[in-house]
Amino acid sequence: MKLTLRxxxxxxxxxxLSVSLVFFVAIRWYPTLLAFNISFRDWxxxxxxGDWVGAANYADIWxxxxxxxxxxxxxxxxxxxxxxxxxPLQLVLALSVALLLDRVRLWAGFFRAAYFVPFxxxxxxxxxxxxxxxxxxxxxxxxxxxxxxxxxxxxxRDPDLALPxxxxxAVWRSVGFAIIIFLAGLQQIPDIYYEAAQIxxxxxxxxxxxxxxxxxNPVIVxxxxxxxxxxxxxxDLVLNMTNGGPLNSTTTVVxxxxxxxxxxxxxxxxxxxxxxxFGVILLITVLQLRVLSRRVEY
Amino acid sequence: xxxxxxxxxSSLLVLLALLLSACAPAAAPAAPAPAAEATAEEAPVEATxxxxxxxxxxxTEAAAAEGDVVEIEYWQYSFDAxxxxxxxxxxxxxAENPTIKVIHNSxxxxxxxxxxxAASVPAGVGPDVVSLFYGWQPAWIDAGYLTPLSExxxxxxxxxxxxxxxxxxxxxxxxxxxxxxxxxxLALMYNKDLMxxxxxxxxxxPRTLDELKDQAVKCTVKNGDEFEVYGLIxxxxxxxxxxxxxxxxxxxxxQPYSDDxxxxxxxxxxxGYEAWETFxxxxxxxxxxxxxTFENDQDGFLAGDVxxxxxxxxxxxxxxxxxxxLNFGVVELPEHNGIKSTFGSYWTHGITSKAAADPARxxxxxxxxxxxxxxxxxxxxxGITGELPAQLEAAxxxxxxxxxKLGAFAAGLAYAQSTFFVDESKDRQAILDAYDAVVxxxxxxxxxxxxxxxxxxxxxxxxxxxxx
Numbered sequence: 001m002k003l004t005l006r007x008x009x010x011x012x013x014x015x016x017l018s019v020s021l022v023f024f025v026a027i028r029w030y031p032t033l034l035a036f037n038i039s040f041r042d043w044x045x046x047x048x049x050g051d052w053v054g055a056a057n058y059a060d061i062w063x064x065x066x067x068x069x070x071x072x073x074x075x076x077x078x079x080x081x082x083x084x085x086x087x088p089l090q091l092v093l094a095l096s097v098a099l100l101l102d103r104v105r106l107w108a109g110f111f112r113a114a115y116f117v118p119f120x121x122x123x124x125x126x127x128x129x130x131x132x133x134x135x136x137x138x139x140x141x142x143x144x145x146x147x148x149x150x151x152x153x154x155x156x157r158d159p160d161l162a163l164p165x166x167x168x169x170a171v172w173r174s175v176g177f178a179i180i181i182f183l184a185g186l187q188q189i190p191d192i193y194y195e196a197a198q199i200x201x202x203x204x205x206x207x208x209x210x211x212x213x214x215x216x217n218p219v220i221v222x223x224x225x226x227x228x229x230x231x232x233x234x235x236d237l238v239l240n241m242t243n244g245g246p247l248n249s250t251t252t253v254v255x256x257x258x259x260x261x262x263x264x265x266x267x268x269x270x271x272x273x274x275x276x277x278f279g280v281i282l283l284i285t286v287l288q289l290r291v292l293s294r295r296v297e298y
Numbered sequence: 299x300x301x302x303x304x305x306x307x308s309s310l311l312v313l314l315a316l317l318l319s320a321c322a323p324a325a326a327p328a329a330p331a332p333a334a335e336a337t338a339e340e341a342p343v344e345a346t347x348x349x350x351x352x353x354x355x356x357x358t359e360a361a362a363a364e365g366d367v368v369e370i371e372y373w374q375y376s377f378d379a380x381x382x383x384x385x386x387x388x389x390x391x392x393a394e395n396p397t398i399k400v401i402h403n404s405x406x407x408x409x410x411x412x413x414x415x416a417a418s419v420p421a422g423v424g425p426d427v428v429s430l431f432y433g434w435q436p437a438w439i440d441a442g443y444l445t446p447l448s449e450x451x452x453x454x455x456x457x458x459x460x461x462x463x464x465x466x467x468x469x470x471x472x473x474x475x476x477x478x479x480x481x482x483x484l485a486l487m488y489n490k491d492l493m494x495x496x497x498x499x500x501x502x503x504p505r506t507l508d509e510l511k512d513q514a515v516k517c518t519v520k521n522g523d524e525f526e527v528y529g530l531i532x533x534x535x536x537x538x539x540x541x542x543x544x545x546x547x548x549x550x551x552x553q554p555y556s557d558d559x560x561x562x563x564x565x566x567x568x569x570g571y572e573a574w575e576t577f578x579x580x581x582x583x584x585x586x587x588x589x590x591t592f593e594n595d596q597d598g599f600l601a602g603d604v605x606x607x608x609x610x611x612x613x614x615x616x617x618x619x620x621x622x623x624l625n626f627g628v629v630e631l632p633e634h635n636g637i638k639s640t641f642g643s644y645w646t647h648g649i650t651s652k653a654a655a656d657p658a659r660x661x662x663x664x665x666x667x668x669x670x671x672x673x674x675x676x677x678x679x680x681g682i683t684g685e686l687p688a689q690l691e692a693a694x695x696x697x698x699x700x701x702x703k704l705g706a707f708a709a710g711l712a713y714a715q716s717t718f719f720v721d722e723s724k725d726r727q728a729i730l731d732a733y734d735a736v737v738x739x740x741x742x743x744x745x746x747x748x749x750x751x752x753x754x755x756x757x758x759x760x761x762x763x764x765x766x
Binding site for chain 1: 416437438440441443523524525588589590591592593721723724727730731734735738739749752753
């Protein structure tokens with residue numbers, strides 16, 4: 001059986017693709033599917049694969065959700081608060097900085113790098129540095145408040161302030177990434193549109209609302225989806241800054257997964273939590289894509 | 299020719315399926331157990347055991363020539379001082395027992411230790427004698443990793459009378475499962491310079507709870523709302539939760555758990571609530587410090603900003619290396635109502651199901667365990683690791699008791715209590731949450747203690763019901 005040139009090309013293409021496909025299936029998808037399986041089992045690190053217990057782990061989560069001072073309930077609400085607070089803040093800040101950086105010609109590379117550096121810094125290092133900045137009394141921020149004659153704050157020890165304080169750090173850490181994406185998006189917009197608008201007498205505010213923002217829509221959707229997923233998976237900063245406290249005011253779903261799985265060894269329970277989180281992320285992402293996406297053509 | 303593409307695609311899929319089925323559902327993922335302070339310890343390492351090791355090597359060679367050497371494996375997680383101490387003990391043991399060879403595996407890092415045990419012991423490989431944190435015992439016993447110690451070789455009555463009472467935690471369902479070489483206790487550290495600056499006598503640190511309150515208040519220096527010196531910081535995230543459970547509660551006449559460890563009794567009497575109020579009073583009424591001021595519990599004391607600090611013997615090495623000039627002393631935890639108590643914890647050694655499967659190995663493992671839990675072994679251990687001997691005979695050594703730093707910790711061995719934890723981090727979290735609720739949101743202390751008791755009771759109920 002002789003293959004035509006085209007068929008041979010296709011054959012080889014699939015062969016090469018299969019290498020990475022095998023990797024993804026074996027390393028990413030298979031364990032993911034396994035998590036679904038574990039979530040229906042009484043699976044403990046010491047005893048390995050346990051009995052099939054149906055939805056018992058999910059029932060346990062629901063029961064814990066209703067307990068007084070439930071860390072699970074806080075985790076779900078907090079995760080929502082991180083998203084609602086963090087994502088808009090991130091997008092507005094990143095777009096503002098990107099618009100400014102887009103005009104900077106002198107030292108442009110330096111400024112872009114400066115905003116990007118936190119993104120490549122280890123979350124643990126970031127957490128420790130910010131812990132010191134936020135430290136009660138001795139921390140830099142409190143010393144500044146003192147200089148300004150304002151009352152000192154306990155930040156991470158204050159159940160009302162701790163979550164916004166961590167959100168600020170998360171935004172600070174990843175805003176550089178969003179800026180770079182926005183810059184790329186801005187440079188995609190052809191200058192002709194602006195020139196045409198200018199000739200028609202549009203002021204800069206109108207040009208921003210009528211040209212820049214609509215044409216950035218795909219970028220905004222992309223970033224909104226990505227950042228939402230990021231905030232839904234909030235973990236490393238929280239673990240290292242407050243470990244979920246005070247009074248569960250900063251804990252997140254992923255942190256609860258970690259604690260249940262890797263400190264209490266209840267793999268089944270932890271897997272059930274991840275499955276719920278998976279469902280939430282899937283739902284929100286689909287909704288976002290539906291609501292935010294619209295094609296803009298000029 | 300379209301079916302050919304399909305043919306290619308489907309053969310690729312079959313290939314994939316084959317690859318996948320090859321990596322069949324392998325056993326457990328696993329995890330590190332943050333046993334509070336375990337990773338934070340440090341201790342000075344001194345002597346080496348080259349001479350002893352050589353002697354042992356010669357002896358083993360001689361025995362090998364005879365041809366019936368039993369090999370057993372001993373595992374502990376990687377921690378320099380303990381590795382050194384164990385190397386010396388093994389060398390001595392092999393010199394005395396030429397027919398037994400002990401392979402010492404200390405390459406596994408702390409974070410991986412439980413993983414490796416979970417993967418190896420059920421497979422019948424790995425350690426014959428293993429080191430573990432006492433709090434892990436219930437889970438390990440349930441999983442069938444450990445075998446009960448023979449009552450002939452380790453008579454329970456002798457163990458009870460010769461070891462520190464905290465070793466009671468190694469009895470499970472009436473059977474002894476493990477024995478430690480060394481243990482740790484809590485004591486009160488005090489900064490002599492800060493005491494002197496506050497007009498207190500550094501040679502007369504607090505001996506009673508009332509004196510502690512009094513001196514902590516006197517030692518506290520505030521500038522407006524800002525602390526310059528903290529008298530005492532009660533930080534439930536550090537060691538303070540142990541102080542509440544095993545010390546304050548008992549001093550106010552309330553034992554923390556029922557004798558069979560099925561009931562949480564923190565709020566079972568008015569005394570329990572009084573202990574709780576006392577625990578809260580340092581931050582709320584006395585104003586000697588604010589929990590969470592420092593990143594780690596001990597940071598303030600090491601920096602010389604905190605007057606009194608409750609901590610474990612394992613912290614001494616940490617202070618020696620990070621704050622060598624700190625002018626401090628150590629005294630037993632203050633007593634109250636004539637009751638002395640402290641919290642004790644320990645790394646202990648058990649014999650695994652692997653050793654139990656072979657009589658010759660089991661006999662060798664028992665001999666080895668006996669050897670490394672003698673008073674002499676404890677004395678060797680304390681010199682290298684700074685951990686206290688588990689045997690009362692070695693712990694009451696006058697030289698140890700008069701040691702200006704270790705003495706107070708050693709004195710606590712006679713009355714130290716270790717807690718039966720089914721999940722130490724959740725138990726601690728319950729106390730921490732109750733503390734925060736009162737201190738940060740002004741919630742009712744009694745109601746908060748009740749909630750914490752409910753939370754921990756649920757943990758115990760779940761644990762015991764899963765064992766039936």
